[in-house]
Amino acid sequence: MDDTAPGTPALQELHALARAAAHPEGAAPCPCPVDLLADRDDGTVVRHGALVLKAHGAGARGHEDDDELRARIAVAALPGLAGVLLAPLPGAPLPRPRTPSLAERPLTLWPYGIPVDPGAPEAAPWEEAARLLALLHRTPPPPGLPPMRAPLKAALAVERMRRAAPGHPATATVLRAWRPLPEEYPRTAADRLCHGDFHLGQLVRAPHWRLIDVDDLGVGDPAWDLARPAAWFAAGLLAPEVWARFLGAYEAAGGPATTPYAGEGGDPWARLDVPARALTVQTAALALAKSTAGGRPLDEVENVMIDTCARIVSHRTELDPPASAYSEITIRTSGS
Numbered sequence: 001m002d003d004t005a006p007g008t009p010a011l012q013e014l015h016a017l018a019r020a021a022a023h024p025e026g027a028a029p030c031p032c033p034v035d036l037l038a039d040r041d042d043g044t045v046v047r048h049g050a051l052v053l054k055a056h057g058a059g060a061r062g063h064e065d066d067d068e069l070r071a072r073i074a075v076a077a078l079p080g081l082a083g084v085l086l087a088p089l090p091g092a093p094l095p096r097p098r099t100p101s102l103a104e105r106p107l108t109l110w111p112y113g114i115p116v117d118p119g120a121p122e123a124a125p126w127e128e129a130a131r132l133l134a135l136l137h138r139t140p141p142p143p144g145l146p147p148m149r150a151p152l153k154a155a156l157a158v159e160r161m162r163r164a165a166p167g168h169p170a171t172a173t174v175l176r177a178w179r180p181l182p183e184e185y186p187r188t189a190a191d192r193l194c195h196g197d198f199h200l201g202q203l204v205r206a207p208h209w210r211l212i213d214v215d216d217l218g219v220g221d222p223a224w225d226l227a228r229p230a231a232w233f234a235a236g237l238l239a240p241e242v243w244a245r246f247l248g249a250y251e252a253a254g255g256p257a258t259t260p261y262a263g264e265g266g267d268p269w270a271r272l273d274v275p276a277r278a279l280t281v282q283t284a285a286l287a288l289a290k291s292t293a294g295g296r297p298l299d300e301v302e303n304v305m306i307d308t309c310a311r312i313v314s315h316r317t318e319l320d321p322p323a324s325a326y327s328e329i330t331i332r333t334s335g336s
Contacts, residue, residue: 010099011036011046014055017094018048021109042215051089052112055105056215068146069106072214075142075193084135086110086210113204113212124200126229126242127249128209133198134255136211137222141193148196148218150227150275151185154282161285165292170306174288177309178281184274190221192256198225222257226250227275231283234276235308237301277312284309 015034023030032049039045042057056069076085089109097103116124158178165171195202196216204212229246232238247268251258258268269276287302298306 010055010097010101011044013097013099013102014044014046014053015048017097017107018046018051018053018109021053021089021091021094022048022051043213047112050112052110053094054108054110055102056108058101058105066106068218069215071142071145072217073108075145075217076214078142081136081139083208084132084139084211085214086113086204086206086212110212111206113206113210115205116200116203124242125203125209126246129198129200129203129211130246130249130255131253132203132209132211133195133222133225133257134250134253136195137192137225137256138254139193141191141219145193146218148194148220148224149216150194150196150220150224151182151278153197153216154278155182157282157285157289160289164289168288168292170284170288170298170309173306173313174281174284174309177277177312178285181274181278181281190223190256191219192222194218194220194222195225196220199228221271221275222255223271224275224278226257226272227279228283230272230276231279231305231308235280235304237304280305280308280312 019030019032019034020026022032030049033047034049035047037045037047037052044055046053073088075081077087078085081087087110089111091109094107094109097105097107158175161171161174194217195211195214196218197213198211202211202213203209226247229238229243233240233243247258258271284302284305287298287305291298291302
């Protein structure tokens with residue numbers, strides 16, 4: 001985000017607020033590690049020693065969203081989820097920022113946790129992630145919790161692509177893969193407690209593995225929390241043995257996302273098909289939007305996701321309902 005670029009008043013104030021929270025006694029200059037951990041449209045995260053400060057997305061979505069965010073953060077603080085979600089730090093409310101671009105952005109404090117190392121994919125904690133998701137999905141949601149935002153995020157990604165890359169040759173392919181999806185969402189309806197945006201970047205060790213980032217948490221179909229790894233597996237980006245370990249650990253921990261509906265014969269893809277296709281489209285749409293805005297070509301992984309959208313369109317054209325386009329793709333990919 002431009003307003004939190006290095007050296008800007010907004011980023012300087014975030015670092016100052018984080019330092020003040022870490023040293024409320026006003027200590028002299030400290031040796032604490034300081035870092036900018038994330039800077040995206042949906043939030044900016046800075047670290048000061050053992051804590052992180054998050055400036056959530058701009059308040060353009062209105063007060064109702066601020067209330068929803070507070071409800072989501074309250075879930076992270078529930079004692080019953082202490083072994084699943086990283087809890088926010090207690091304490092007095094943070095002072096209101098002086099920088100105008102931060103004025104409408106809620107601020108929260110969290111413990112610092114060590115993230116998954118992207119340079120060591122063989123050590124990625126897939127089984128631990130699966131068990132955490134299963135525990136989350138088995139926890140009854142508190143009353144009044146809003147819907148999880150995964151389906152909305154997919155739609156927003158498509159709209160972002162429409163605006164940023166209307167003339168890109170791949171945009172039409174991604175749109176064809178997208179068009180039937182919203183009408184298919186109702187058949188995956190459920191009322192479980194869901195993370196809403198699971199990927200390995202949503203795990204930290206503090207000191208044990210915990211899920212972070214509850215901005216999209218809410219009530220919905222838990223299959224959406226498995227959708228990104230399922231999409232990677234179907235696209236050939238996640239090894240079959242890794243997918244099997246992840247899904248096996250999830251089901252062994254009692255995760256309900258792949259529990260089949262009546263008449264669906266025990267096939268987990270009966271539950272995962274629609275969310276996995278949606279996450280493929282979301283990933284491809286964001287790739288087109290970001291690469292076009294940045295004036296750069298698509299990278300290898302981005303091209304794979306767009307090719308997968310083309311295969312989804314092709315297989316759904318060839319197959320008679322209710323056959324799953326993704327289950328066909330998965331069978332052919334894993335058997336190749």
